[in-house]
Amino acid sequence: MRRADLASWSLGTFHACVLAIALLVVVYRLGGLDDALAGLSTAHGFALFLGLWAATVFTTTRALEAYRRSPAAPGGDLEPLVPSALRWGALNGVLFLWYLAVTQLVAVLASRPRLETLMLVPAALPVLTIASLVAFVVGALVGLVFGTIDVQLLRLARSVAGASGVEVTRT
Amino acid sequence: MIALDHHVLELGVRWLHVASMALMLGGALLLWMSLRAPLTSEAAPLRAATTYEGAFWAAAGLIVLTGVGNIAAFGRALLPAETGWGVAFLWKLLVIVGLLGASVVRSLAVAQLASRASGTRSMPATVSPTRAIARLYGVTAGAIALAVALAVVMAHGT
Numbered sequence: 001m002r003r004a005d006l007a008s009w010s011l012g013t014f015h016a017c018v019l020a021i022a023l024l025v026v027v028y029r030l031g032g033l034d035d036a037l038a039g040l041s042t043a044h045g046f047a048l049f050l051g052l053w054a055a056t057v058f059t060t061t062r063a064l065e066a067y068r069r070s071p072a073a074p075g076g077d078l079e080p081l082v083p084s085a086l087r088w089g090a091l092n093g094v095l096f097l098w099y100l101a102v103t104q105l106v107a108v109l110a111s112r113p114r115l116e117t118l119m120l121v122p123a124a125l126p127v128l129t130i131a132s133l134v135a136f137v138v139g140a141l142v143g144l145v146f147g148t149i150d151v152q153l154l155r156l157a158r159s160v161a162g163a164s165g166v167e168v169t170r171t
Numbered sequence: 172m173i174a175l176d177h178h179v180l181e182l183g184v185r186w187l188h189v190a191s192m193a194l195m196l197g198g199a200l201l202l203w204m205s206l207r208a209p210l211t212s213e214a215a216p217l218r219a220a221t222t223y224e225g226a227f228w229a230a231a232g233l234i235v236l237t238g239v240g241n242i243a244a245f246g247r248a249l250l251p252a253e254t255g256w257g258v259a260f261l262w263k264l265l266v267i268v269g270l271l272g273a274s275v276v277r278s279l280a281v282a283q284l285a286s287r288a289s290g291t292r293s294m295p296a297t298v299s300p301t302r303a304i305a306r307l308y309g310v311t312a313g314a315i316a317l318a319v320a321l322a323v324v325m326a327h328g329t
Binding site for chain 2: 029154
């Protein structure tokens with residue numbers, strides 16, 4: 001890993017891990033975790049989390065880059081990070097949904113490699129379009145929540161490091 | 172395509188889980204001890220800390236990834252949230268979320284300190300911020316030890 005990516009790498013991985021744990025807790029509390037995990041192979045489960053992790057680190061990196069380019073960044077004002085996180089969070093939701101759709105298609109093709117399976121793809125496109133809109137909104141909301149949390153974490157980091165200038169350092 | 176034995180895969184997932192935890196705990200303890208000692212230069216420990224932070228987040232992602240794999244291995248035998256095991260599991264997840272939150276602060280602070288150490292700006296002359304970072308490494312090690320203790324409780328029953 002390049003040293004320049006430490007802020008994005010830590011924040012992006014933090015978001016992906018907390019998101020996965022929150023989902024796990026909600027499903028476990030509702031009593032459906034054994035059913036949910038029983039329908040998932042180890043390889044498929046790993047692929048899902050790795051996809052979420054990669055997409056989240058990518059969008060967090062872009063959100064921080066957008067913030068660093070904003071006029072408020074040199075003064076240390078962290079508020080512009082929130083709208084940036086909202087925008088890139090929305091994209092993260094859509095990216096992850098498309099990744100889910102592709103992995104699902106690959107899994108189905110691996111078990112039933114037939115032309116009929118591929119013929120289902122055009123029929124699924126309207127559903128995917130509507131699901132993308134939902135994922136966009138959900139992603140934006142999650143981005144908003146994490147953006148707000150990130151601002152507080154960055155403020156805490158500034159007080160620990162005794163910093164006063166640029167908050168999101170490229171180190 | 173190579174077909175992996177189910178038990179070999181489970182063992183591999185558990186090994187990766189424990190190895191990731193060992194990296195996080197061992198690194199945090201080492202840096203806690205290094206940064207507490209009187210320093211002639213802060214550049215070298217901060218370089219080590221920056222390297223650790225990158226590895227820490229890789230290990231954190233692997234812990235969550237393999238942790239879900241370990242839970243999936245229980246299958247239908249997974250105990251509900253109302254049992255002693257379930258309570259220990261939820262506490263462990265809460266400790267991990269707290270650990271990750273505190274670790275983001277630590278990583279970002281290390282990034283800022285390393286940036287300043289390599290730049291022209293000098294460190295504050297009175298209280299070195301690396302002392303605060305050292306305390307955070309101590310807290311990190313303590314939180315990981317607590318998560319390990321809860322894992323032991325889960326493994327041996329409550």
